Every structure is written in C-alpha cells, then in structure tokens.
Amino acid sequence: MEQVTNTWQAIGMLDDFMEGEPAAVVAGDKPVAVFRIGDEVFALHDLCTHGHARLSEGYVEDGCVECPLHQGLFDIRSGAPRCAPVTEAVRSYPIRIVDGQVEIHVE
Amino acid sequence: MSSKPYVIAGAGHAARRAAETLRARDADAHIVMIGDERVLPYDRPELSKGALLSEEGERRIFIRDAAWYGAQRVDMRLGMRVEAIDRASQSVVLSDGARVEYGRLLLATGSRVRPFPGHVDDGVKLHYVRTVDDARALRAALSPGKRVAVLGGGFIGLEVAASASKADCAVVLIEPAQRLLMRSMPREVADFMHALHRAKGVDMRLDTKPLAVRRGAGHAIVETDRGDIAADIVVVGIGVVPNVELAQAAGLAVNNGIVVDEQCRTGDPSIFAAGEVTMHFNPLLERHVRVESWQVAENQPVIAAANMLGAEEPYAEMPWLWSDQYECNVQTLGLFDVAHETVLRGDPSSGSFCVLALNGAGALAAVAAVNAGRDMGACKRLLAAGKPLDIGALRDTNVALRTLIAA
Numbered sequence: 001m002e003q004v005t006n007t008w009q010a011i012g013m014l015d016d017f018m019e020g021e022p023a024a025v026v027a028g029d030k031p032v033a034v035f036r037i038g039d040e041v042f043a044l045h046d047l048c049t050h051g052h053a054r055l056s057e058g059y060v061e062d063g064c065v066e067c068p069l070h071q072g073l074f075d076i077r078s079g080a081p082r083c084a085p086v087t088e089a090v091r092s093y094p095i096r097i098v099d100g101q102v103e104i105h106v107e
Numbered sequence: 108m109s110s111k112p113y114v115i116a117g118a119g120h121a122a123r124r125a126a127e128t129l130r131a132r133d134a135d136a137h138i139v140m141i142g143d144e145r146v147l148p149y150d151r152p153e154l155s156k157g158a159l160l161s162e163e164g165e166r167r168i169f170i171r172d173a174a175w176y177g178a179q180r181v182d183m184r185l186g187m188r189v190e191a192i193d194r195a196s197q198s199v200v201l202s203d204g205a206r207v208e209y210g211r212l213l214l215a216t217g218s219r220v221r222p223f224p225g226h227v228d229d230g231v232k233l234h235y236v237r238t239v240d241d242a243r244a245l246r247a248a249l250s251p252g253k254r255v256a257v258l259g260g261g262f263i264g265l266e267v268a269a270s271a272s273k274a275d276c277a278v279v280l281i282e283p284a285q286r287l288l289m290r291s292m293p294r295e296v297a298d299f300m301h302a303l304h305r306a307k308g309v310d311m312r313l314d315t316k317p318l319a320v321r322r323g324a325g326h327a328i329v330e331t332d333r334g335d336i337a338a339d340i341v342v343v344g345i346g347v348v349p350n351v352e353l354a355q356a357a358g359l360a361v362n363n364g365i366v367v368d369e370q371c372r373t374g375d376p377s378i379f380a381a382g383e384v385t386m387h388f389n390p391l392l393e394r395h396v397r398v399e400s401w402q403v404a405e406n407q408p409v410i411a412a413a414n415m416l417g418a419e420e421p422y423a424e425m426p427w428l429w430s431d432q433y434e435c436n437v438q439t440l441g442l443f444d445v446a447h448e449t450v451l452r453g454d455p456s457s458g459s460f461c462v463l464a465l466n467g468a469g470a471l472a473a474v475a476a477v478n479a480g481r482d483m484g485a486c487k488r489l490l491a492a493g494k495p496l497d498i499g500a501l502r503d504t505n506v507a508l509r510t511l512i513a514a
Binding site: 057066084087 | 436438
C-alpha cells in the first residue's frame with residue numbers, strides 16, 4: 001500500500017497560476033498553497049501556523065502572503081514569519097518547472 | 108542624552124511590545140517593566156478561547172519566556188504596582204515603597220473588567236475573563252454538563268459561550284440589549300452570530316437584564332427581569348474600563364482613557380502612554396479614540412517606544428479586530444457609523460459574507476467580514492485608498508475585491 005511519495009508531482013502548467021491569486025492544491029494528501037511571482041512558483045503548506053487559516057485565501061503583496069484570519073505575514077519564498085501574530089514558519093515545499101509544467105516535491 | 112531608565116508601568120502585551128522596540132532600537136537602554144501580576148506579559152486573545160479548554164491552549168499566550176527578558180536585560184518587577192508618579196522628581200513610587208527614577212515613562216496600564224453592577228450574594232463566585240488567573244479559574248470549573256450562565260453578548264461573552272459549549276457545558280447567554288454586539292457590529296453580523304450560537308445549542312436570552320446573582324442550593328441563581336436562571340458557573344463579560352487612575356492622580360489629561368496625541372505623548376514630555384488604556388488621536392479617523400483590541404496593544408507601543416527614544420512617528424491605523432467562535436471567524440476594520448450606507452456582499456445563509464460601509468463620498472469606511480477573511484486584505488487596501496467604489500461591483504461576489512484596488 002505504501003506509495004512512493006518521494007518524487008516530483010505535477011500540479012499544473014505555469015499558466016494555470018496567476019500572480020496575486022494563490023491557488024489551493026492537494027499534493028501527497030497535503031493541502032498546499034501555490035503562489036506565482038513573475039515566472040517563479042512557490043508552495044507553502046496551506047495552513048497558517050497561528051490559527052487555522054488557509055494561506056491560499058490570503059492577500060499577496062511584496063513577496064509575502066497575509067493570513068486571512070489574523071493578518072500575520074509569511075514570506076512566500078521561504079515560509080518565514082514576517083509579522084505578528086505569526087511567530088513560527090510555515091513549511092515551504094520545493095517546486096520545479098519542467099517544460100512549463102509545475103511540479104512539487106512533498107514527502 | 109539621558110541615562111535614566113525607560114520605565115514601563117504595566118507588564119502586559121503593550122508593555123512587551125514597548126520593551127522589544129526599546130531594546131531593538133537602543134542596545135544600551137536601561138529598561139524597567141513593572142506589573143502587578145506575577146506572570147510574564149501575555150497576549151489576551153486566547154484567554155477566552157484555547158486557554159479555557161486546555162493548558163496547551165494557555166501556553167500560546169506567552170510570546171516571550173523568562174530567558175528572553177533576561178537576555179534582553181529587561182529589569183522585570185513583577186507582582187509590583189506603580190502607586191504614584193512624582194513628575195517633579197521624574198520617579199515612580201512602587202507598592203513596596205521603592206522609588207524608581209525615569210528618563211522616559213510609558214503608561215501601559217491597560218484595562219480592568221467592568222464589575223457586575225447588581226447585587227451578588229456572599230459566597231457566589233463570579234467569573235471574569237481578563238487575566239490568565241481568571242482563565243485558569245474558569246477552565247478548572249468548566250466540565251461536561253455544567254450549567255454556565257454568560258452575562259453579556261459582546262465578543263468576550265460570545266467567545267466564552269463558544270468555549271463553554273465546546274467543553275460540553277449547557278450554556279445560557281444573557282444580554283440586556285435586543286441584539287448582540289450592539290457596540291461594534293452591523294445588524295447582519297449580530298443576527299448571524301445569534302443564529303450560530305443557537306444552532307450550537309446555546310440558550311440565547313436577549314432583551315433580558317440580569318439584576319442580581321443569588322446563592323441557591325449548591326448553585327447560583329441569576330435573577331433577571333424575565334425570571335430566574337439557575338447556573339453552576341456564572342461568567343460576566345460586560346466590558347472593561349481603562350486603568351487611568353495613576354495618570355489622573357499625576358495630573359495628566361484623562362477622558363475615557365489616558366489622552367495622548369498621535370505620537371503617544373501625554374501633556375508631560377517625559378511621559379507617554381500606549382495600548383488600550385489610551386484615548387489617542389487617530390489621524391485617519393481625525394478624532395481621539397480608545398480601541399480595545401490586540402492591534403493597538405501590538406502596534407501602538409512600537410511607535411511610543413520609538414518616540415521615547417527621540418523619534419516623531421505617528422500611530423495611524425484603521426481599527427481592526429477579530430473574533431473566533433466555534434469554526435467561525437469574524438473581523439471588522441474601520442468603525443461603523445449610522446450615517447454610512449451599507450452594502451451586503453455574499454449571502455449570510457451561505458455562512459460567508461461581508462458588510463461594507465460606505466461614507467458620504469462613496470468610499471469604503473468600514474467592513475465586517477464573517478468567514479470571509481479572503482476579502483480582508485483587499486478591503487484594507489480599499490479602505491486606505493479612500494476612493495469611491497461601485498456598489499454593484501462590491502455586491503457581486505464574482506468580482507474579486509482586489510481587482511477594484513487598481514481600478
């Protein structure tokens with residue numbers, strides 16, 4: 001039954017993701033918020049470390065996503081906390097783009 | 108350049124934020140924090156929520172531990188009150204008689220609960236939810252099947268009702284007004300919260316005035332103008348009053364809070380105030396306001412501390428607060444006014460909606476969002492921009508609010 005999950009998984013094409021509009025996807029059973037910044041794509045665990053908010057519903061500005069419930073800020077590139085009330089980083093997942101296809105690596 | 112200490116009267120959330128800022132901006136500052144509770148500064152939002160349900164929920168309230176205050180060389184005087192300010196000698200007198208000189212003094216004395224005004228029989232315990240000790244006492248009392256009477260239909264009362272309900276208590280909420288959240292929220296939000304609590308099994312008694320709390324046989328009896336209500340636990344959440352007495356006795360201006368300008372300055376150039384004790388000038392609202400919220404405790408002391416060190420920064424934020432009840436998140440930004448035109452965005456029966464208030468110029472002045480946090484980021488920016496908005500677009504949930512920002 002144990003699936004090999006230590007692989008890259010396609011979550012869409014680059015054009016499926018729009019700047020300023022985070023997307024919610026599920027990869028390897030994990031909720032993931034996907035962000036596009038220019039031609040780069042980043043993925044964070046789709047749950048704020050403070051409340052129980054979906055970061056995919058957050059407002060994106062200056063490379064950060066603002067938690068929709070309590071307005072804490074996370075750095076989209078690293079998941080690092082940037083503004084209270086969040087103090088703990090949110091998990092960031094590796095992304096690669098192969099021939100326009102966006103792939104995520106979740107364990 | 109004064110080498111005298113930066114003294115903070117109070118040791119709550121605002122005091123912590125001021126200490127953090129003083130240290131970050133001045134490595135050499137001598138910082139003294141004086142507070143009457145024996146615990147380290149803590150944040151209050153969880154007191155009416157997670158801290159009522161578990162010890163784990165309580166732990167989250169302490170943002171910094173004792174090691175941090177030690178490492179940052181904050182001279183903590185806990186279990187101690189500032190009894191008086193001697194402005195002539197620039198010193199404060201503590202409850203143990205000691206004097207501490209200050210170069211700059213920050214009043215971060217916060218608020219205390221408004222006590223239940225009716226008669227209370229001897230031997231009846233009334234619970235409040237203001238301090239960590241309050242939360243511990245209530246947590247110890249809550250257990251499945253207990254009858255809990257909550258007096259007050261504001262945010263604290265509602266959050267306590269939700270927590271007690273989660274703890275499988277039988278909850279009655281008693282509110283004298285004809286609807287909930289009279290002070291701060293539009294009717295649609297109040298009605299939604301009312302229906303939510305009823306659906307969760309809370310016995311909602313609006314338009315019911317508690318008159319006294321009597322001692323019954325092994326329980327309490329809340330006497331109201333609509334009859335008696337028996338309860339094992341009585342919780343009062345009818346607001347707070349700012350702790351202004353220290354400032355008042357020192358001859359500083361007080362008016363429903365310690366009066367400060369937009370730079371957190373009192374009339375005495377050596378004395379500042381920050382946090383929810385302040386009646387502060389808000390340049391965005393163009394008037395003095397006292398705001399009871401996490402936001403003010405978090406952000407205003409940062410400005411006060413900077414100005415104590417010589418800066419001239421204004422504190423200018425739109426009031427924002429949130430409340431979490433059950434799985435429901437409510438937020439409000441700006442202040443609602445009867446003169447506003449309100450626009451409903453989304454259908455309350457769907458469980459997610461916003462009430463947007465427009466001022467005379469047709470610009471966004473306030474918003475209340477129920478399970479619609481995704482709209483708050485855009486609303487914050489629309490409110491700051493102050494441009495007239497198209498009501499049709501605001502009402503249309505197919506139009507993302509963020510697209511209206513640049514429009």
